[in-house]
Structure formats: structure tokens, C-alpha cells
Amino acid sequence: xxxxxxxxxxxxxxxxxxxxxxxxxxxxxxxxxxxxxxxxxxxxxxxxxxxxxxxxxxxxxxxxxxxxxxxxxxxxxxxxxxxxxxxxxxxxxxxxxxxxxxxxxxxxxxxxxxxxxxxxxxxxxxxxxxxxxxxxxxxx
Amino acid sequence: xxxxxxxxxxxxxxxxxxxxxxxxxxxxxxxxxxxxxxxxxxxxxxxxxxxxxxxxxxxxxxxxxxxxxxxxxxxxxxxxxxxxxxxxxxxxxxxxxxxxxxxxxxxxxxxxxxxxxxxxxxxxxxxxxxxxxxxxxxxxxxxxxxxxxxxxxxxxxxxxxxxxxxxxxxxxxxxxxxxxxxxxxxxxxxxxxxxxxxxxxxxxxxxxxxxxxxxxxxxxxxxxxxxxxxxxxxxxxxxxxxxxxxxxxxxxxxxxxxxxxxxxxxxxxxxxxxxxxxxxxxxxxxxxxxxxxxxxxxxxxxxxxxxxxxxxxxxxxxxxxxxxxxxxxxxxxxxxxxxxxxxxxxxxxxxxxxxxxxxxx
Numbered sequence: 001x002x003x004x005x006x007x008x009x010x011x012x013x014x015x016x017x018x019x020x021x022x023x024x025x026x027x028x029x030x031x032x033x034x035x036x037x038x039x040x041x042x043x044x045x046x047x048x049x050x051x052x053x054x055x056x057x058x059x060x061x062x063x064x065x066x067x068x069x070x071x072x073x074x075x076x077x078x079x080x081x082x083x084x085x086x087x088x089x090x091x092x093x094x095x096x097x098x099x100x101x102x103x104x105x106x107x108x109x110x111x112x113x114x115x116x117x118x119x120x121x122x123x124x125x126x127x128x129x130x131x132x133x134x135x136x137x138x139x140x
Numbered sequence: 141x142x143x144x145x146x147x148x149x150x151x152x153x154x155x156x157x158x159x160x161x162x163x164x165x166x167x168x169x170x171x172x173x174x175x176x177x178x179x180x181x182x183x184x185x186x187x188x189x190x191x192x193x194x195x196x197x198x199x200x201x202x203x204x205x206x207x208x209x210x211x212x213x214x215x216x217x218x219x220x221x222x223x224x225x226x227x228x229x230x231x232x233x234x235x236x237x238x239x240x241x242x243x244x245x246x247x248x249x250x251x252x253x254x255x256x257x258x259x260x261x262x263x264x265x266x267x268x269x270x271x272x273x274x275x276x277x278x279x280x281x282x283x284x285x286x287x288x289x290x291x292x293x294x295x296x297x298x299x300x301x302x303x304x305x306x307x308x309x310x311x312x313x314x315x316x317x318x319x320x321x322x323x324x325x326x327x328x329x330x331x332x333x334x335x336x337x338x339x340x341x342x343x344x345x346x347x348x349x350x351x352x353x354x355x356x357x358x359x360x361x362x363x364x365x366x367x368x369x370x371x372x373x374x375x376x377x378x379x380x381x382x383x384x385x386x387x388x389x390x391x392x393x394x395x396x397x398x399x400x401x402x403x404x405x406x407x408x409x410x411x412x413x414x415x416x417x418x419x420x421x422x423x424x425x426x427x428x429x430x431x432x433x434x435x436x437x438x439x440x441x442x443x444x445x446x447x448x449x450x451x452x453x454x455x456x457x458x459x460x461x462x463x464x465x466x467x468x469x470x471x472x473x474x475x476x477x478x479x480x481x482x483x484x485x486x487x488x489x490x491x492x493x494x495x496x497x498x499x500x501x
Binding site: 033034043048049050052055057065066082083086087088090093094095096097 | 164165167214216218228230245247249254259263264266272273275276278279280303305307312354433462465466468496500
């Protein structure tokens with residue numbers, strides 16, 4: 001047994017735990033003063049609303065499938081499993097009733113997109129959010 | 141510095157046409173095999189033990205294993221022309237049609253505003269709850285929506301459709317109104333299963349509407365459609381017009397309600413529909429229940445068709461297993477009871493097994 005590995009192992013475990021236990025934050029452009037409930041967020045990400053509650057156009061950005069924060073978001077904001085969401089979207093996509101949100105491959109990409117456009121809404125782990133974006137809602 | 145700016149500007153200019161011609165390709169597939177375990181057939185029609193799993197496409201299982209009746213592949217191309225305009229085409233190849241690929245959907249779509257979208261072209265007729273995504277097995281629970289409900293010979297139309305989406309007092313209200321026609325030069329169900337002469341089936345003056353009400357775990361759908369039916373039969377090379385009594389056409393009126401609940405681990409699905417064809421009543425209903433245990437969803441289903449002469453029902457028991465993030469395995473047992481009056485049976489009693497994989501990409 002190599003004891004020197006233990007701190008590294010502990011660090012890895014702690015990191016995993018922090019990603020899973022970390023709160024997610026819903027982020028928008030700093031100039032966008034909108035207030036949102038979990039329900040509002042859910043309606044935007046399920047394609048049921050195309051605008052923010054104040055009528056301004058809204059473009060949701062998802063994280064790519066398989067990213068830990070995406071799974072947490074699906075559970076906490078949409079209360080559905082990935083399989084349920086895929087079945088939901090396949091019904092809409094193949095009947096011309098909707099298209100799923102665009103996906104970003106990293107937290108940084110979400111932050112960059114949100115920072116450039118007041119219509120864009122995204123989510124990242126709370127620890128990843130910075131001054132380029134405004135946090136509207138925290139999902140614990 | 142300036143050089144970089146120019147390069148960036150040129151880059152943007154070059155990028156734009158590409159972005160405008162953005163084409164999404166997506167698709168679905170179902171590979172399903174099955175066979176009849178036992179069945180009565182219909183002696184009067186010289187029909188061996190048969191399970192008619194898909195009426196409009198004449199998807200038929202018999203005593204030998206087959207992968208044809210329910211296997212299908214679909215590819216969708218959607219060109220996003222920006223500013224709310226898009227063009228969509230869907231090509232479907234089905235085992236029941238010997239994998240002869242055809243354009244089943246081809247339409248333009250334009251977002252008028254955040255609530256309304258206008259579409260024109262060829263689409264699926266949205267009669268029953270599952271009619272317009274009947275081919276996308278991944279999107280629903282069973283191997284196929286219950287055959288006893290989905291019996292009508294026409295399933296596409298060409299015309300105009302207006303879709304809407306509103307949020308009123310905690311309810312998401314969506315739906316569509318549509319009008320159009322379908323002229324099927326040689327209808328498969330009428331020409332090959334319910335008869336032996338080529339039948340040209342026309343549904344014209346189609347006007348219909350659908351309203352969906354969604355709130356949390358509750359989903360209610362109301363549907364109505366009316367049309368005029370015209371039919372021609374070719375006998376010995378001669379085309380003759382089919383008449384009903386002394387009438388050259390008949391009017392169909394279809395109405396239905398569907399209530400679905402997705403509550404916790406429970407899934408309860410139901411449909412109740414009536415087609416009135418010049419006074420003749422054709423009633424269909426379906427109830428299904430599923431219970432999710434992680435990736436597994438066992439389910440039970442009962443579907444019924446009732447009219448003056450044609451009467452049949454199917455009890456199904458099955459399992460859906462979401463074994464992959466893009467695919468589900470399903471296995472299903474179907475017990476069909478044909479209680480049609482003599483001469484009006486469809487395919488007799490049968491007990492069948494089918495299994496396979498649905499996927500989306």
C-alpha cells in the first residue's frame with residue numbers, strides 16, 4: 001500500500017463529492033434583470049415557452065448529455081430522467097412541434113455564450129459562475 | 141491589430157451563409173421480431189393464425205418468426221433558414237413495405253410569433269394520441285400503440301396546419317388546427333387485407349383540431365376531425381365508383397379524448413375515441429399502466445374496438461428496458477380476441493410474442 005496516494009485519492013473523492021453536492025446556478029446576461037422560478041426555467045428547457053415571463057425572447061443553452069451538471073439539472077429543474085427527456089423530445093422533434101435546446105460542451109462555453117447575448121440563459125455549477133454572468137436562481 | 145479586426149470581419153462574413161444553411165439530421169429506428177404462438181385464423185377467409193399488428197400498413201405476424209411487420213427506419217432532415225423559417229423532410233423505410241423508403245413528411249414551418257407556427261405540406265394526420273409519432277417507438281411505452289385503436293386506413297394528409305402554444309393560469313395549452321386532403325391511389329389495408337381489388341381511397345375536405353392541456357404530471361388531449369370519403373374500386377381493369385346506399389360520398393366525424401398521468405414511478409395512459417361514418421359508430425378505447433423501476437418499466441394494456449359488426453380487443457403485457465441512453469429494449473405478449481359477427485372478423489383470435497429495440501439519434 002502506498003500511503004502517499006491517499007491524499008490524492010481523498011482529493012479526488014472530495015472533488016467528486018463537491019461536483020455532486022454542488023448547487024447549480026441559472027445564469028443570464030448581467031443586463032438581464034429577469035426573476036425566474038424553477039417552473040419558469042423548466043418551461044423554457046422543455047420548449048413550452050419561447051420567451052422570458054416578461055415577453056423578451058429567451059434562448060436556453062443545455063450542457064451536453066453525460067456531463068454531471070446536466071444530470072443534476074435534469075433531475076432538479078425538470079424532475080425527469082435523461083431517458084424520459086429523450087422520449088419527450090423525440091416525440092416533439094419528429095412531429096415538428098419543437099427542437100431541443102442547443103448544447104454546450106463545457107461550463108466555460110455556457111458562460112461565454114451567456115455573457116455575449118441578453119437572450120441566452122444557461123446553467124453551471126455555482127463554483128463555476130463568475131462576474132461575466134448574473135445568477136438568477138440557485139438549484140440546491 | 142487592424143489586420144486581426146479585418147480577418148475577424150471577413151471570417152464572420154464567410155461564416156454567415158454557412159450558419160444560415162444549418163441542416164440538422166436526426167433519426168429513429170425500430171428493429172422488432174415476433175411470431176404468433178397460437179391463433180384461430182378465420183376459416184371463412186382462408187386466413188391462417190394471424191396477428192394484425194399494424195392495420196394501415198398491413199403489418200402481419202404469422203406462425204414463423206418475422207422481423208418485417210414493425211421494423212422501420214426514419215431519417216429527418218431539417219433546414220433551419222433562420223428567422224423562424226424551416227423546411228423539414230422525413231424519409232421512412234418500413235419492413236411492412238419491403239423497406240421501400242418514402243417521404244412521409246415534407247413541410248415548411250414558419251413561426252408567426254412566440255405563440256403561433258404555420259406549417260404547409262405533407263404531414264401525419266393527428267387523429268389519435270400516438271398517430272403523429274406512431275413510427276417513433278422510442279417515444280412511447282409499448283412495442284406499438286394498440287392496434288385495435290389505430291385501425292384507420294389513412295394516416296397522412298397534405299395541407300395546412302397552424303400550431304399554437306399558450307400558458308394560462310398554470311396550464312400549458314397547445315394544439316393545432318389543420319385542413320387538407322389525402323388521395324391514396326392504392327390503399328394497402330383496403331386493397332390487400334380487407335379485399336382483393338385495388339381500392340383508391342380519398343379523404344377530402346379534412347378539417348380538424350387538437351388541444352393539449354398540460355400541468356405537472358397531467359396531460360389531457362382533445363381531438364376532432366371531419367372529412368368526406370370517396371372511394372373507387374378497380375375490377376378487371378375497370379374503375380368503378382363505390383357508393384354507400386345511393387350516396388357517392390360519406391362524411392366521417394372523429395372525436396377523441398386522451399388522459400395521461402406520469403406520477404412518480406407510475407404511468408397511466410388512456411384514450412377514448414369515436415368515429416361516426418354516416419351514422420355508423422366505431423368506438424375505440426385503450427388503457428395502459430406502467431411502473432418504473434429504475435431503467436425497467438413493466439406494463440399492462442387493454443385496447444378495444446367496437447362497432448355494429450367488427451369487434452375485437454387486445455390485452456398486452458410487456459417490459460421496456462432503457463438499457464442505453466439512446467435505446468430501449470422491449471418485449472411484449474399480445475392476446476387478441478376477435479368477436480366480430482360471422483363474415484366481419486378481422487384476423488381471428490391470436491396470442492403472439494414480439495421483442496426488439498427502439499432507438500433515436
